[in-house]
Amino acid sequence: MDKLMNSTWFIRIVSLALAALLFTSINLQPESSKGQMGFNTPGQTYSATIENVPVEIDYDQENLVVTGAPRTVDVTLKGAKPLVVSAKNRGDLRVYIDLSDPEISLGKKNVRMKVRDMNEKLTATINPEVATVTIQERVTQQFSVDPEFNRSLLKDGYEAGQPIVNPETVKITGAKDLIERIAYVKAIVELNGGITDTVHQTAKVQALDRDLNKLHVLVEPSEVNVSIHVSIPSKKVPIVAFQTGTLANGLKIKDISVEPKEVTIYGSESVLAAIKQVRLPVSLDNVKGDTELDLPIELPDNVQKISKDTATVKITTEKESTEKAVQDEPQKNQEEQQEEEVVAQTKTFHDIKIQTVGLTDEMILTFISPASGRTSITLSGDPDNLNKITESDINLSVNVSELEEGKQNTAIQVKAPSNVKWELPSANATVSITKKTLEHRGSVDNI
Numbered sequence: 202m203d204k205l206m207n208s209t210w211f212i213r214i215v216s217l218a219l220a221a222l223l224f225t226s227i228n229l230q231p232e233s234s235k236g237q238m239g240f241n242t243p244g245q246t247y248s249a250t251i252e253n254v255p256v257e258i259d260y261d262q263e264n265l266v267v268t269g270a271p272r273t274v275d276v277t278l279k280g281a282k283p284l285v286v287s288a289k290n291r292g293d294l295r296v297y298i299d300l301s302d303p304e305i306s307l308g309k310k311n312v313r314m315k316v317r318d319m320n321e322k323l324t325a326t327i328n329p330e331v332a333t334v335t336i337q338e339r340v341t342q343q344f345s346v347d348p349e350f351n352r353s354l355l356k357d358g359y360e361a362g363q364p365i366v367n368p369e370t371v372k373i374t375g376a377k378d379l380i381e382r383i384a385y386v387k388a389i390v391e392l393n394g395g396i397t398d399t400v401h402q403t404a405k406v407q408a409l410d411r412d413l414n415k416l417h418v419l420v421e422p423s424e425v426n427v428s429i430h431v432s433i434p435s436k437k438v439p440i441v442a443f444q445t446g447t448l449a450n451g452l453k454i455k456d457i458s459v460e461p462k463e464v465t466i467y468g469s470e471s472v473l474a475a476i477k478q479v480r481l482p483v484s485l486d487n488v489k490g491d492t493e494l495d496l497p498i499e500l501p502d503n504v505q506k507i508s509k510d511t512a513t514v515k516i517t518t519e520k521e522s523t524e525k526a527v528q529d530e531p532q533k534n535q536e537e538q539q540e541e542e543v544v545a546q547t548k549t550f551h552d553i554k555i556q557t558v559g560l561t562d563e564m565i566l567t568f569i570s571p572a573s574g575r576t577s578i579t580l581s582g583d584p585d586n587l588n589k590i591t592e593s594d595i596n597l598s599v600n601v602s603e604l605e606e607g608k609q610n611t612a613i614q615v616k617a618p619s620n621v622k623w624e625l626p627s628a629n630a631t632v633s634i635t636k637k638t639l640e641h642r643g644s645v646d647n648i
Contacts, residue, residue: 246279247279247280247281247285247286248285249286249289250278251276251277251278251288251289251294254273255273255295256271256272256332257295257298259298260301260336263339265300265307265336265337265338266337266338266339267298267334267335267336269332271329271332274296274327275327276325276326278323280324284320288320288323294316294319295316295318297316297317299312305336307338309335309336311332311333312333314327335376337377338376338377339374339377340376340377340380341374342374342383343372344373344383344408345369346366346368347387347388348364348365348388348425348427349387349389349390350364350389350390350400351392354392354393356396356397356505357469358433358434358469358503358504359396359397359432359433360433360470361396362432364427364428365427365430366388366404367426367427368422371421371422371425372421373408373420373421375417375419376418379416379418380418383408383410384409384411385409386406386409386420388404388406388407388427389404390429396431397433400429401427403425404424404425404426405424406423408420433468433506437463438478439479440462440481441478441479441605442459443480443481443607444609445484446486448518452489452518452519452520453519453520453521454516454517455517455518456516457483457515458515459512460515461512464479464498464509466479466501466504467504469503472502472503477605480499481496482499483514485516490518492516492518493513493514494514495512495514496512498510547580548579548581548590549579549580550592553577553578554597555568555571555575555598555599555613555630556596556598557574557599558598559600559603562637563636563637564634564635564636564637565634565635565637566634567634568632569608569631569633571626576597576613576625577625578624579623581622581624582620582622590621594617595616595623597615597616598613598614598616599613599614599630600614604634608631608633609634610629610631611629613625
């Protein structure tokens with residue numbers, strides 16, 4: 202066997218047999234009309250269709266833009282089967298449109314497509330054979346980029362500055378008619394909701410016409426960097442304590458101090474502009490003397506956050522001056538006291554109206570206590586003096602010029618003849634102050 206493999210004639214015979222077998226496999230084809238097998242002789246034509254062959258365009262790419270040509274076509278090859286099969290299997294068939302003539306005119310043209318570098322013994326049929334193309338002048342122009350984002354995605358109270366884009370301009374290249382149609386060059390920033398921090402993001406640049414249709418042009422660079430500064434406006438306002446409830450009998454407030462004296466509130470500019478102070482309600486119901494309280498600070502309406510949640514209130518009290526005067530007064534002997542009790546008399550006026558001082562035209566005041574803004578007053582003193590006093594000699598009032606909106610207590614001011622003493626059921630009045638609505642404007646406030 203080794204001698205046989207080393208024999209030159211043996212190798213030649215085997216090579217010839219393999220060549221004959223290959224020839225037979227290629228050229229053997231069915232005889233459809235006879236139902237028999239036969240050989241494809243050199244005189245017979247074989248055809249095969251190659252689909253989706255890419256189309257190339259030869260043109261001056263620096264100065265022209267060509268549109269309208271199909272991206273792929275189908276090509277049917279005819280010729281000897283070995284050549285057709287070989288061309289199909291290689292997959293390197295190339296179809297092209299020749300627009301390389303420097304004298305070619307602009308506009309719409311019908312051009313015939315051709316097959317490049319095909320074997321001369323083959324013929325090709327292209328489908329479609331003719332393409333309608335538009336040849337236009339290639340234009341490059343510089344445009345400013347307008348960054349854009351949805352401001353409604355910001356969290357309530359937060360505000361965004363003007364977006365900063367880098368680079369600020371891009372070069373756009375395309376057919377002249379497309380460049381002329383460019384109305385907007387946008388860099389759309391895609392964001393999620395609830396934004397509270399500054400944004401740094403890459404955005405794709407798009408060229409749009411007046412109807413916001415995207416134009417197919419070349420943008421360089423195709424992406425830009427966009428920065429959007431996001432912040433929340435702030436404002437420092439004082440903390441103002443206002444009293445609620447009733448202090449224990451025999452005591453009065455000497456001083457109320459709050460620490461810190463001011464806080465920073467955060468929210469939209471329109472909300473902050475309307476806020477002058479943060480009110481801190483201080484209940485006096487359980488105060489029996491000097492007291493220190495840690496109280497929560499209520500967040501005003503539509504304010505997003507506050508720099509401090511609590512405040513420390515120090516309350517200093519003292520005994521009522523009437524009691525002090527009694528304590529300091531020299532003890533009278535029993536006879537003098539009895540004589541004074543005999544001489545002194547009282548006189549009470551009922552349903553005296555409490556006047557309002559310092560109320561602006563934009564506000565409405567309602568008395569909560571005493572109801573309807575009326576109270577009684579009891580005078581004591583010499584009977585002759587009391588008999589001369591009438592209701593017109595007494596004036597009760599509250600000064601609300603320093604009070605803000607809401608429910609609060611204020612002292613009742615008394616003007617009465619100096620030769621008598623007076624006493625009210627309550628030294629304070631509880632009032633509610635609100636802004637007038639449109640229907641109240643121009644009308645007289647009923648207190």
